[in-house]
Amino acid sequence: MEEIKTINVGIFGHIDHGKTTLLKQLSGHWADTHSEELKRGITIKLGYADTTIYKDGDNYNIEKKGAPIRHVSFIDSPGHEMLMATTLSGATLIDAAILVVAANEGIKPQTREHLMALQAKKVEQIIVVQNKIDLTDKEKARSNYKDIKKFLGEKYSSAEIIPASAQQGVNINEVFRAITEFKIPEREANKDPIFTIARSFDINKPGSRPKELKGAVLGGALKQGTLKVGDSVEIKPGRTTTENGEKKIIPIKTKILGLFKGSKKVDKLTPGGSMSIETSLDMAMGKSDLLSGNILSHEGKLPETSQKIKLKYSLFPEVFGVSSHIKVEKIEKKELLMLSINTSITGGTVGEIKENEMAVDLKVPAILFDGDNVGIARRIQGHWRLIGFGEII
Numbered sequence: 001m002e003e004i005k006t007i008n009v010g011i012f013g014h015i016d017h018g019k020t021t022l023l024k025q026l027s028g029h030w031a032d033t034h035s036e037e038l039k040r041g042i043t044i045k046l047g048y049a050d051t052t053i054y055k056d057g058d059n060y061n062i063e064k065k066g067a068p069i070r071h072v073s074f075i076d077s078p079g080h081e082m083l084m085a086t087t088l089s090g091a092t093l094i095d096a097a098i099l100v101v102a103a104n105e106g107i108k109p110q111t112r113e114h115l116m117a118l119q120a121k122k123v124e125q126i127i128v129v130q131n132k133i134d135l136t137d138k139e140k141a142r143s144n145y146k147d148i149k150k151f152l153g154e155k156y157s158s159a160e161i162i163p164a165s166a167q168q169g170v171n172i173n174e175v176f177r178a179i180t181e182f183k184i185p186e187r188e189a190n191k192d193p194i195f196t197i198a199r200s201f202d203i204n205k206p207g208s209r210p211k212e213l214k215g216a217v218l219g220g221a222l223k224q225g226t227l228k229v230g231d232s233v234e235i236k237p238g239r240t241t242t243e244n245g246e247k248k249i250i251p252i253k254t255k256i257l258g259l260f261k262g263s264k265k266v267d268k269l270t271p272g273g274s275m276s277i278e279t280s281l282d283m284a285m286g287k288s289d290l291l292s293g294n295i296l297s298h299e300g301k302l303p304e305t306s307q308k309i310k311l312k313y314s315l316f317p318e319v320f321g322v323s324s325h326i327k328v329e330k331i332e333k334k335e336l337l338m339l340s341i342n343t344s345i346t347g348g349t350v351g352e353i354k355e356n357e358m359a360v361d362l363k364v365p366a367i368l369f370d371g372d373n374v375g376i377a378r379r380i381q382g383h384w385r386l387i388g389f390g391e392i393i
């Protein structure tokens, strides 16, 4: 039997448009697992949920009816305007996206900004779920559908728009079908591994006995390559230390003690799906996402850490995260920008700049791969707003 493939799908859209509710329908899980999020009812960090879609005639389901046809790792992103960096980091980890638009509210600032984030991170495959159709009449739903179509523009003109009600469970079958029709990108398991770390934690419960204590755990996505239990690995840029009053970043070396695909323990990892790595590092090093934004690979396989980045870039015509229309002014030399590189966010000062190319001196060094996509943000009205995107050259 052919192996069932895994796709990573991100869920995006304005706050309260129904992302987390839809995810619950699609995966059977509730992604808001952080206590502060439960209290406040919003998604703050990225949420993760894994599922397998089955097909029984025309019925797609997660109740194991029919034949399994696709594994899906979902990532739930926060819709709040303050959390754009998290959204960009989420967009780094996915192969395809679902953009949720509540039919009764229409296109909102974060709907726009999220579509731009997807464009910035070169996520080409998307579907739109036109949610909360239970709250609109036919006419309103139709005009909202037209608005969405127009909003998607030429770039995303082939994106399917699926009317649904996540809360009432209406038309979820079509969403499942569309997910199974996303193309799985080619996975390059034979190259040197590139694991982008999106979160890190200490999995020990208070009161664990020393013998049971485990090492720091890293969560993220393997973009290419293969990792095995027992591998000697390196994490870069690494951790900051002060030596003779001078700040230095040194790579971290560790060993892989365990690997997990979703919550399943495995011996080796290849690209596809959300995964985590148990390391031999002191647990304290992993706690509260300390290592997120770093890259892990086999020892000696990662490029040198860079303090400077060169980008070929384009700017959006206007700023999308705000309700008023603000034109994006051109980038000036010495300007301070915020760059989203893989799962890391770093500030930088613009150096040499031409029409569509610039060099930026990074405040926090990064590991750069030629051709990777970078989100560019500028501080506007007190918030970092996405103004364009670049490609590392």
Ligand code: GDP
Pocket: 013, 014, 015, 016, 017, 018, 019, 020, 021, 022, 041, 042, 043, 079, 131, 132, 133, 134, 135, 164, 165, 166, 167, 168
């Ligand atoms: P998120 O911020 O995008 O993750 O939105 P949530 O999933 O947390 O949903 C926000 C609110 O909208 C919750 O009270 C949901 O119960 C409600 N909701 C979600 N989907 C629907 C829907 O299809 N119809 C209706 N009437 N309410 C919905």
Ligand code: MG
Pocket: 019, 020, 021, 042, 043, 076, 077, 078, 079
């Ligand atoms: Mg949510």
